[in-house]
Amino acid sequence: AQTVTQSQPEMSVQEAETVTLSCTYDTSENNYYLFWYKQPPSRQMILVIRQEAYKQQNATENRFSVNFQKAAKSFSLKISDSQLGDTAMYFCAFMIDGGAQKLVFGQGTRLTINP
Amino acid sequence: GAVVSQHPSRVICKSGTSVKIECRSLDFQATTMFWYRQFPKKSLMLMATSNEGSKATYEQGVEKDKFLINHASLTLSTLTVTSAHPEDSSFYICSATEGGAGRNEKLFFGSGTQLSVL
Numbered sequence: 001a002q003t004v005t006q007s008q009p010e011m012s013v014q015e016a017e018t019v020t021l022s023c024t025y026d027t028s029e030n031n032y033y034l035f036w037y038k039q040p041p042s043r044q045m046i047l048v049i050r051q052e053a054y055k056q057q058n059a060t061e062n063r064f065s066v067n068f069q070k071a072a073k074s075f076s077l078k079i080s081d082s083q084l085g086d087t088a089m090y091f092c093a094f095m096i097d098g099g100a101q102k103l104v105f106g107q108g109t110r111l112t113i114n115p
Numbered sequence: 116g117a118v119v120s121q122h123p124s125r126v127i128c129k130s131g132t133s134v135k136i137e138c139r140s141l142d143f144q145a146t147t148m149f150w151y152r153q154f155p156k157k158s159l160m161l162m163a164t165s166n167e168g169s170k171a172t173y174e175q176g177v178e179k180d181k182f183l184i185n186h187a188s189l190t191l192s193t194l195t196v197t198s199a200h201p202e203d204s205s206f207y208i209c210s211a212t213e214g215g216a217g218r219n220e221k222l223f224f225g226s227g228t229q230l231s232v233l
Contacts, residue, residue, distance in 0.1 A: 042226070043153075043206060043208075043226070043227050044224065044226050044227070045159075045208065045210075045224035047222075091158060091159070100147075100164060100172075101147060101149075101164075101212055101222065102149070102161055102164065103149070103159075103161070103210075103222065104161075105158045105159045105160075106158065107157070107158050108156075108157070108158050110156075
């Protein structure tokens with residue numbers, strides 16, 4: 001079975017700072033996807049960034065980037081120039097490629113951006 | 116992007132009654148839909164996977180007679196919480212995917228339903 005672990009229950013930074021959220025996972029699969037989802041107070045799940053395991057290049061989406069270390073089974077999210085609107089719960093998630101498309105979520109990290 | 120509509124957004128019911136939650140894919144055909152449950156300040160836990168025209172597959176520990184799932188069309192899945200009790204109070208979220216080659220990882224989430232059982 002796959003597991004996803006987020007070891008930081010809460011984080012807080014000042015606006016414009018850079019923050020990194022950590023995520024580790026455990027799997028015996030070789031082909032899979034990793035995701036970071038944002039859940040703001042509205043509770044709508046929003047996809048932040050996606051990484052295919054077969055790609056060595058780290059995914060980036062504007063201010064969001066990941067550090068994907070496949071051998072270490074680590075998938076951290078870096079938010080640059082943080083904004084007040086980045087305040088949310090962030091979930092790391094795993095999906096097997098070609099499987100039942102089930103997402104396995106980590107416990108979440110509550111990120112607060114302070115003005 | 117694709118839109119998944121979930122209704123109602125909030126429902127309050129009396130203990131012992133049944134509640135139906137709908138999840139609709141508005142601009143694509145969802146071959147597979149997923150139902151998650153989220154307790155306050157906790158993560159999302161997958162309850163079941165529903166495929167159009169077939170019986171849902173429930174995760175271990177989820178009572179299929181308590182949480183009835185129907186996926187009768189390619190755009191609609193419903194979750195019925197039967198004989199609801201206060202411990203069923205939770206936030207329920209659906210997600211949907213078109214499935215198929217090259218689209219495996221594209222999941223779209225509904226906005227969730229907060230169920231409160233009195």
